[in-house]
Structure formats: C-alpha cells, structure tokens
Amino acid sequence: MDLGTVFVIGAGPAGLFAARKIATAGYEVVVFNRDIKPGGLAEYGIYPQKFHMKAGLRKQFFKFLEMPNLHYFGNVPVSNNAALSIGELQQWNPSAVVYSVGAQGTKKLGLPGEESKGLYSAKDYVFNYNQLPPFTSMDFSSGRRVAIIGMGNVMVDIARWLLQDMPGKKPEEVMVIARRGPFEVKFDEKEFDHIEMHLDRQALQDELRRVEERIRACDQEISKVSDTSFPWLKKAASRPAEGRLTFRFLTSPCAVKPDAQGRISRLTVIENLLLRKGDTTVSKSTDQTIDLDFDTLIFAIGDVVDPALGLPYEKGSYLTNPDSSDAERAAYEVFDPQTGKVLEGQFVVGWARKASDGLVGKARFDAEQGCTYVLKYLEAAAKKTAPAAAEIAKELARKNRQFVNKDAVKLLARAEEAQAKARNLPAFKFSKNEEMLAAIEKERATAFPGKTPSGKSEAA
Ligand SMILES: Cc1cc2nc3c(=O)[nH]c(=O)nc-3n(C[C@H](O)[C@H](O)[C@H](O)COP(=O)(O)OP(=O)(O)OC[C@H]3O[C@@H](n4cnc5c(N)ncnc54)[C@H](O)[C@@H]3O)c2cc1C
Incomplete structure (x- = not known):
C-alpha cells in the first residue's frame, strides 16, 4: 500500500536516523542533501584521526541507504539561494518534510575588526x-x-x-x-x-x-x-x-x-x-x-542555523511551536509567527532544532524522538501523493542539478577506498566536488560499462 512520501532535508546523523525510522514504518522517504556524501558532521566534523568511529558510522549509514524505499539525492542544497527552494519542494506535495540540515550559520560577536584576515x-x-x-x-x-x-x-x-x-x-x-x-x-x-x-x-x-x-x-x-x-x-x-x-x-x-x-x-x-x-x-x-x-x-563558540534555508527564523534558531500543552511534540513542529500556526507537516530535528547540541548519539535520539511525532502526524493526516523518486530525479536533471544517488555514493566510497589503498593511507577523501563526480563516473564506467551517468535520468 502506498502510504505517502516524506522528504528529509539533510543527511547528517539526524537526517539519516530520521529517514530510517520513517522508511521502516513503510513510507517512501526522499533525502535531499547539500553535500555529495551523506554523513554531515560525522563525515566532515568528527576528527579525521577517529578512523574507527567514522568508518563505523559510515557503514551504518550505508546500510540505511540500502532500504529500497529510501532514496537519496546528494549535491542538492535546499535554500532560498539554491537550485531548490522549500516552495519548490512543497510543489511535489510530500506528506511531511523533516528538516535535519544541522547548524550551518555562523555566530558573529560583532567585534570591531571582525572582517580581518586570519x-x-x-x-x-x-x-x-x-x-x-x-x-x-x-x-x-x-x-x-x-x-x-x-x-x-x-x-x-x-x-x-x-x-x-x-x-x-x-x-x-x-x-x-x-x-x-x-x-x-x-x-x-x-x-x-x-x-x-x-x-x-x-x-x-x-x-x-x-x-x-x-x-x-x-x-x-x-x-x-x-x-x-x-x-x-x-x-x-x-x-x-x-x-x-x-x-x-x-x-x-x-x-x-x-x-x-x-x-x-x-x-x-x-x-x-x-x-x-x-x-x-x-x-x-x-x-x-x-x-x-x-x-x-x-x-569555537557553537553555531546557529542558517536563515537562508527559508524556514521561519529568529535569533539563530528555526521557530518551533510554543504550545505548552504538549511541549515535547511542539518542540519539533515548525511554527509560523505570521499566521500564529504550525506549518503543517513540517518538522525540525537534530542540530537544526537545537544548534551545536551534543554528540551523534544525541542527534540520533532527537531525530528518532521527533519522528515518533512525524509518524503520529502522518497516521492522522489527509493522504497526499508525491511523484516517485524517479520522477523527482528527472525534474532535478531538467533543472540542471547534478545530483548524486545512493548507487553513486557507493561508487564514490569504492573509489576513495581504492585511493587510500594505493597511497597506503588509513583513509582518503577527494577534496573537490568535481573530483568526486569524476571518480564516480570512472568507477561506474568500470563497474557498469554503457550505463547512464549520474544526475541525468536514472532513479535515486
Ligand atoms: C568539530 C566537531 C567534532 C565533533 N566530534 C564528535 C565526536 O567525536 N563524536 C560524536 O559523537 N559527535 C561529534 N560531534 C557532534 C556530531 O557531529 C553532531 O552531533 C551531529 O553530526 C549532528 O547531526 P545533524 O544531522 O543534526 O547535523 P549535521 O551533522 O551538521 O548534518 C547536517 C546535514 O545537512 C546537510 N545540509 C545542510 N544544509 C542543507 C541544505 N540547505 N539543504 C540540504 N542539505 C543541507 C549537510 O550537508 C549535512 O549532511 C562533533 C561536532 C563537531 C562540530
């Protein structure tokens, strides 16, 4: 039975644990991520020498991506300033949207001379x-x-x-x-x-x-x-x-x-x-x-969220429902102060909800807790129909967005592992998007000669 489609914006630990929980409940889940690779700060924040921890998390996240009803579009930032805005996402008619974009804004102290180099x-x-x-x-x-x-x-x-x-x-x-x-x-x-x-x-x-x-x-x-x-x-x-x-x-x-x-x-x-x-x-x-x-x-004083995402924002945070009758649920619901109502079916979890708050375990707990309310909402909400992931892939390609799907992410991991081995390093990362995209195509050409390149028309 088609239960509906939930969009998850951001594939850090919070987004991936959220995606898994919602996909496990039987919904189609479409994840849009700014970075090519999933993982967020687990990939790009945790100290590079913590090889074991990073590899463990990566392995766990790749396992989530294997779920057939979980689709991934990397290299697709959602923002007022990017190729895909929240308004455009809503036009696809998702049953709910979970924002797990982390805390991408910078806290400024407003010091004289703050624009200096260094x-x-x-x-x-x-x-x-x-x-x-x-x-x-x-x-x-x-x-x-x-x-x-x-x-x-x-x-x-x-x-x-x-x-x-x-x-x-x-x-x-x-x-x-x-x-x-x-x-x-x-x-x-x-x-x-x-x-x-x-x-x-x-x-x-x-x-x-x-x-x-x-x-x-x-x-x-x-x-x-x-x-x-x-x-x-x-x-x-x-x-x-x-x-x-x-x-x-x-x-x-x-x-x-x-x-x-x-x-x-x-x-x-x-x-x-x-x-x-x-x-x-x-x-x-x-x-x-x-x-x-x-x-x-x-x-190193902690971060704030990025207002450019386009959610209601005040003083470094996205606004959540101030309703105190069920404060725990309300804390995950996006609130619009202009109408005085929640934005129906829109939720925030992880560092997007509470910037710079705790370790991966806490982000996971927050996401999973938030998703219990997402699932309750979905059970009661009117049914909506979003396009299939393959249709979304086509539309993104029409918008000239070179997205990366989960097969491509796996190919990239393989290419990086091969580089690490060849260089005798415990880990290796390509440091430019173009290098990652080229490595994916090279790996794909070797593994599947004659197949469509990523970001064109294949399903996610
Ligand atoms: C320097 C540092 C070191 C850390 N070390 C550890 C450690 O050793 N152990 C530990 O357990 N925890 C550590 N943490 C904490 C841990 O990284 C966080 O708890 C966790 O990553 C928060 O998860 P999140 O998913 O909420 O946010 P993030 O990890 O920030 O993920 C956000 C995701 O959203 C995506 N995104 C952002 N903006 C957009 C957008 N506009 N559109 C689409 N996608 C978007 C990003 O690409 C990213 O994938 C560390 C944190 C930092 C900063």
Missing part, C-alpha cells in the same frame, strides 16, 4: 581539515600565535589539529580564551588526553594565580583545579611536545586590530568577573582591557 569560525575550520568542498579550497592559514575562543571539545579538536596533525609549520603557542574560569571547562577528559602533552603546566599555574581572587568570589579554590577540570596538573606531560597550549580565563575578545596586510595582529580582550547565578556561574565584564598578540583567531 579569523575563522570553528565550523568552517573543521570543514577545511575534514575536506568538505568548497572549504577545502579556501585559505585557513595560521601563524605562530593562535587564539581559540571557547573551551569545549571542538576547541580540543582544533588545538589537536594545529599542534599535531596540521601539515606544514605548526604554531608555537595556541591560547584558549574563555569568558569564565577553570572550573567551567566544557571539554571531556578523554578528548583533552590527546593534547595534554602540549599543556604548559607552569603557565596554567600562573594563570590560576592570576584569576585566583576573582574565582574565589564564587567559592572556587584553585587548589581543587587539579582534582576536577585539569587532572593533568598532577602529572608531567606524557611525552615532550613542541607547541605550547595555554589558557587565559575570565577574558572575552572585544576588538581585532589588523596589520598592514589586513591580517589580525592584536586582539583586545576584556577582563571578566565571575558571579554566581543559581547553581551556575556567569561572567561579567569589567572596564579593564589588554592587547594580546595573535596572527590567527578561531571562534
């Missing part, structure tokens, strides 16, 4: 080293002194890249700048273990003394830091390492000063106080500023 958002920076086009071809150069704003796991990944794995000359110092204190770190101990050998223990002790009085106002004692957030203070570095990792607490950036070439040369920071607020702490800026020398500044 300033990067963490998301763009990790996209670059994880080889996501077009970020792979952009300038993410760094120099001797790098500042990272924020002290979560993303900061740890970026410091690890800069100090250990980045090809070429590595920085002499990476300084982590945090608006609160040493007890408010957000990174996990096992992640920091990867970079503890760079931690300048003496500099950290000096920094703790510098902020000692201010954190005592919140009953925090620096003598406890080594028992809680920085256990590495109790031991020597596990191995000698070049490149120092330092911390500056109770400090916020407030202006960037560029050099004659327009690249950041100094960062003005402001000193903060630490105040208690309920069971947490907050920072409060003073009027004391100081200039620090940096040639690179990376913001």
